[in-house]
Amino acid sequence: MINIAKPVIGPEEKQAVMEVLDSGIIAQGPRTKAFEEAFASMCGVQYAIAASSGTTALHTALLAHKIGAGDEVITSSFTFIASANSVLYAGARPVFVDIDPRTFNIDVNHIEAVISERTKAIMPVHLFGLPCDMDAIMSIAQKYHLAVIEDACQSHAATFYGRKAGSFGTGVFSLYPTKNITSAEGGMITTNDLAVDESCRVIRNHGMRVRYYHDELGYNFRMTDVHAAIGLAQMGKLERFNAARQANARFYNENLRGVVTPYTPTDYGHVFHQYTIRVPDGQRDALREALKENGIGSEIYYPVPIHKQSFYVNELGYDLTLPETENAAREVLSLPVHPSLSREDLETVVNAVNHFMGG
Numbered sequence: 001m002i003n004i005a006k007p008v009i010g011p012e013e014k015q016a017v018m019e020v021l022d023s024g025i026i027a028q029g030p031r032t033k034a035f036e037e038a039f040a041s042m043c044g045v046q047y048a049i050a051a052s053s054g055t056t057a058l059h060t061a062l063l064a065h066k067i068g069a070g071d072e073v074i075t076s077s078f079t080f081i082a083s084a085n086s087v088l089y090a091g092a093r094p095v096f097v098d099i100d101p102r103t104f105n106i107d108v109n110h111i112e113a114v115i116s117e118r119t120k121a122i123m124p125v126h127l128f129g130l131p132c133d134m135d136a137i138m139s140i141a142q143k144y145h146l147a148v149i150e151d152a153c154q155s156h157a158a159t160f161y162g163r164k165a166g167s168f169g170t171g172v173f174s175l176y177p178t179k180n181i182t183s184a185e186g187g188m189i190t191t192n193d194l195a196v197d198e199s200c201r202v203i204r205n206h207g208m209r210v211r212y213y214h215d216e217l218g219y220n221f222r223m224t225d226v227h228a229a230i231g232l233a234q235m236g237k238l239e240r241f242n243a244a245r246q247a248n249a250r251f252y253n254e255n256l257r258g259v260v261t262p263y264t265p266t267d268y269g270h271v272f273h274q275y276t277i278r279v280p281d282g283q284r285d286a287l288r289e290a291l292k293e294n295g296i297g298s299e300i301y302y303p304v305p306i307h308k309q310s311f312y313v314n315e316l317g318y319d320l321t322l323p324e325t326e327n328a329a330r331e332v333l334s335l336p337v338h339p340s341l342s343r344e345d346l347e348t349v350v351n352a353v354n355h356f357m358g359g
């Protein structure tokens with residue numbers, strides 16, 4: 001079986017975990033601090049704040065930007081549910097904008113049309129490892145005085161004109177096992193804003209600045225040092241993992257026939273969290289079935305856009321049409337692209353796809 005995702009855990013991670021367990025400090029401590037410093041340096045920002053997951057990191061980042069009841073956050077509907085749910089947790093409302101069909105990312109040409117009095121932030125989601133058009137987004141944000149919270153949960157070390165995803169506004173990363181690097185569960189917030197950094201640290205730890213004095217509502221969103229030890233060991237491998245994903249993607253780009261391969265605009269550094277093709281003419285589900293029969297895992301990210309999820313429709317009253325988002329949900333299929341695929345695995349996938357598509 002060729003799996004769609006596979007975390008790569010080596011002796012370094014195992015040894016680091018054992019050291020933490022032996023150290024007596026297993027909750028948030030020195031490993032978490034070291035992981036935060038390494039992550040900030042990788043991302044090219046001044047501060048990084050670890051959290052218990054990408055979801056809690058998104059929630060924390062929104063609260064640190066004082067987003068709450070009555071506010072609106074502009075984002076994409078073609079993403080994992082956590083992007084929009086985190087806006088709901090903060091008490092605000094996600095406002096969805098259609099995607100650019102070539103990149104699967106938010107179409108920056110549609111953002112200004114949905115800006116209202118209530119708009120507080122833009123949350124671009126760098127989907128599948130490809131950054132959004134951050135020049136356009138930052139200039140809209142500046143013009144309307146909006147915060148930018150980048151959902152970079154799938155884009156560790158991806159670049160936009162040489163600059164890292166998560167370094168433009170406040171960045172948020174996930175460290176879930178399927179992501180480009182993992183800490184088992186975990187998240188990270190990146191920022192150059194000292195006030196945001198301080199606020200995130202307080203929210204993460206029960207609104208506590210002075211021990212057992214609570215000035216605001218906070219949460220337990222801390223990372224443990226056991227998780228940080230895994231994450232820190234993975235940090236040293238990120239560049240190699242991403243290079244392997246990029247090489248796998250290049251092989252697919254050069255060899256796949258009959259499907260639409262991913263588009264990477266010039267000067268964008270795609271890190272291929274997913275390698276997502278479009279399968280035209282309603283053949284997507286049959287191709288997926290054929291791959292499965294050949295022992296090849298594939299996945300649909302995402303079959304139902306957020307604005308069409310039953311909770312959003314029935315409970316929150318969303319009633320809108322986003323044609324490109326809905327088209328993408330019908331046509332996309334993600335193929336295995338993780339770093340531990342062999343050349344033989346890649347050839348197996350290519351042969352199975354091309355055979356099905358009649359190439």
Ligand SMILES: *Cc1c(COP(=O)(O)O)cnc(C)c1O
Pocket residue numbers: 053054055056079080082083125151153154173174175176186187
């Ligand atoms: C994985 C992911 C999240 C949530 O991260 P968790 O660590 O699973 O909580 C949020 N947004 C996107 C785009 C993701 O892919």
